[in-house]
Amino acid sequence: MKYRFRDKAITGLAVVVPEHERLFADDMKLFNAPENRSRKLAMVMGYNAHRVVEKGVCASDLAEAGFRHLFDCGRIRPEEIDALIYVTLSPDHFMPPTSCILHGKLGLRRDCFCLDIAQGCCGFVVGLLQAFQLLEQDGVRKAVLVNADVLSRKVSPKDRNSYPLIGDAATIAIVENREGTGEIHADVRFDGTRAMALKVPAGGFRMPSSPETAVMKADSEGNERAPDNLVMDGTAVFNFVMADVPPMLADLVADAGVGFADIDKYYFHQPNRFMLQKLAEKLDVPYDKMPNNVVEHYGNSSGATIPSAMALNDADLLCSKVGKVCFSGFGVGLTYGGIVMNCGNFDFCETITYKGEN
């Protein structure tokens, strides 16, 4: 469905990445593939280093550290936050919502609206859409969108399909009404018939975790994983992205009254370098307008990759200028969506390293 808004803006952005870095050179020793073959794959996909949390660290720990930093620096005060949208696929618990846990830890106002959204790769787009909707209310002046995931805890280290690309991160985007920023066009679509293409089979009510669901088995390509682990049908997801995302984006930019060439920057979800380059070619967009280096530096952190791409590549630019950007996320659900809006003149755009404080 298409959505339109006016005069709303991202006014600040913080990215929190864990200090612990794993190198692909070490990961590949765990895979059932010759080193040379893994190295070739790494060059194509952009595997290099990825940031993963230490044992026991939750996504909300990263988010809380980010908030503490922002409070300490005076970027935002707890009492200013009117809505907290927390997007994750790795909640602290089934109950309560993680947004409520953060609400308590951060000392937010009782009338601050808290909402958890279970979304992944498209979570920044879905969360931003929710923030815009809340900002239509007179009482909501500052909505804070958090995208946080620690899916490395759900990926088997012996899964060459997923482990080298996975990363953990939390991002905090401040979203406000801002006069004169112009029209915003959004489109979000779903195909639930292919929902199981990206899944963690066990651990929910359908298949509760048990000793049996922790047993690792090798697939036809030699990857070892258990039903407790994340599993991705890489070919199906790749084909979905190539077939379904470009027409959706073509509709979106047409609705926004622009062409692909009029967009200054494409901040897309970061599954791997290869997929993003193929997507750029499909849209006839130069590679340098669509950053693809988050997997290389931090890993794919699900809904946190779009803000990570912004802070990693254009922190200074986003604080000094305004440009027309296109956000797009695609994956888990299967969900795919995009937003075209003017973006920039941020009050801050920074990356913080989580060192285990709290």
Add this chain to the structure above:
Amino acid sequence: MKEQIIEILKEIRPEFEFDGVENFFDEGMLDSFDLMTLVASLDERFAVKIDGMDILPENFANVDAIEKLVKRSRAK
């Protein structure tokens, strides 16, 4: 072109003989990861940009299929 394609395939999986094989995937000679590496190598070696929509196993099942795809990609 066939020789160059076989050369690229052998760079990825030097342990196999690719000439005359009907389906590399059925024979376990290539997997989905190799497919990505193969596309990147073909793009570079033949100065083409293989369309993302064409990255399907059937287009890389054997040397003839790959040759057809490269020619088609050149024509675009």
